[in-house]
Each structure stands twice: as C-alpha cells, then as structure tokens.
Amino acid sequence: MEQPGTQVAVDAPPRGWDRAEVTLPVLAFLSLIGGQLPSFTTRANVYTICLGGSMVWLGLSGRVRRPIATRLGSGTAWWLVPIGIFGVFEGSTFLLGTPEYPTFSRLADPLLEDELVRSAGYLAWLTSFWALVRR
Amino acid sequence: MTLTRAIAIAGFVVAIVACAVVEVLARRRDSTIPTLGEVCAHAIAYEVGRVPIGRIGFFGFWWWLGWHLFAR
Numbered sequence: 001m002e003q004p005g006t007q008v009a010v011d012a013p014p015r016g017w018d019r020a021e022v023t024l025p026v027l028a029f030l031s032l033i034g035g036q037l038p039s040f041t042t043r044a045n046v047y048t049i050c051l052g053g054s055m056v057w058l059g060l061s062g063r064v065r066r067p068i069a070t071r072l073g074s075g076t077a078w079w080l081v082p083i084g085i086f087g088v089f090e091g092s093t094f095l096l097g098t099p100e101y102p103t104f105s106r107l108a109d110p111l112l113e114d115e116l117v118r119s120a121g122y123l124a125w126l127t128s129f130w131a132l133v134r135r
Numbered sequence: 136m137t138l139t140r141a142i143a144i145a146g147f148v149v150a151i152v153a154c155a156v157v158e159v160l161a162r163r164r165d166s167t168i169p170t171l172g173e174v175c176a177h178a179i180a181y182e183v184g185r186v187p188i189g190r191i192g193f194f195g196f197w198w199w200l201g202w203h204l205f206a207r
Contacts, residue, residue: 039207041206044205049202055197057179072169072174073171075160075166079157079174080146081157082154085150086147086150086151088142089146099140099142112205118205128197129194133194
C-alpha cells in the first residue's frame with residue numbers, strides 16, 4: 001500500500017554535535033583525505049564506500065533526521081526545468097557514448113585529477129550527503 | 136574542441152545555471168517555489184508501506200555518485 005510523503009515527526013532533540021561548527025570541519029578533514037586518493041585505487045574505493053556507507057547508515061537510522069517544515073508550493077514544477085535539461089544532455093551523451101560528446105562525469109574527470117579540486121568536489125559531495133541524511 | 140563537445144558543455148552549464156536561478160527565485164519572500172532542499176525532503180520522505188523507498192533511493196544514488204566520481 002502506497003503512502004505519499006508524510007510530515008515526519010522527530011522525537012529526539014538535536015544532538016549537541018549536530019551543528020555546522022562541528023560537522024563542517026569534520027567533513028572538510030575527511031574531504032582533504034579523500035582528495036589525496038587517486039581514482040582506480042583500492043584505497044579510494046574503500047574510503048568512498050566506507051564514508052558513503054556511514055552516511056547511509058546515519059540516514060536510514062534516523063539519528064539526525066529533522067522534521068519537514070512546510071508543504072510544497074504550487075511552483076514545484078519549476079524544478080523540472082533544470083532537471084529536464086540535465087537529464088536530456090546526460091541521457092543523450094550516455095547513449096551516444098563518444099569522446100566528442102562526453103557525459104558529465106567524463107567532463108569532470110580531468111578537473112578531478114587536481115588534488116585541490118578533488119578535495120573541493122569531495123567536500124561538496126559530503127556536505128550535500130550530510131544535508132540529505134538530515135532531511 | 137568539436138562542436139558536439141561544446142554543445143554538451145553548454146547544455147550542462149545551462150542546467151546548472153537554471154538550477155541556481157530557480158533556487159534564488161525560491162528563496163524570495165512569499166515565493167510559491169520550494170527550495171531544492173524542501174523538494175528533496177519531501178521526495179526522501181516517500182514510503183511504500185513501512186519501506187523508506189525515498190531514503191533508500193536518494194542515499195543509494197548519492198553513494199553511487201561519490202564512488203563513480205572519486206573512486207572509478
């Protein structure tokens with residue numbers, strides 16, 4: 001039986017460490033380590049899988065979940081514009097699969113070879129992951 | 136740079152800029168457009184029975200994305 005998204009009530013109060021001053025430096029430190037690990041290495045695979053697995057465990061356990069504040073407005077459909085544009089280009093580049101018409105990740109690969117850019121990308125991935133698990 | 140490569144880059148840039156524009160519009164006072172975080176929160180809360188399909192889908196995708204970009 002299907003249940004649409006409901007207003008989630010959270011019983012537990014926010015934890016003391018669940019603050020930006022605490023979590024951001026931790027995520028930045030983890031990102032600096034991740035940025036040093038080159039692709040296609042066992043270390044990079046293990047590190048990414050362990051970090052992602054920890055985030056998934058936190059998200060599914062509901063330890064840091066926050067309540068939904070509002071109902072969605074009538075303008076929600078506007079989000080289909082950027083999502084649709086991205087989907088069209090990612091889908092067509094993936095299906096054609098040529099270097100002359102590359103996917104988003106193939107375009108990002110050369111940029112992510114630089115350790116600083118890689119760490120910044122890692123930080124963006126981790127902070128957005130953290131934002132998702134707190135929803 | 137080939138024309139098709141330039142088209143692909145332009146397409147992704149347009150998508151990212153459009154995302155930023157909608158987010159800015161959503162943060163205006165009295166806007167009917169929800170922020171990206173609010174949209175994600177509602178999609179994540181989707182459940183089938185007692186199975187948190189939304190959470191499993193979002194977290195699984197984001198986990199795979201990080202592995203795909205930083206480990207593969």
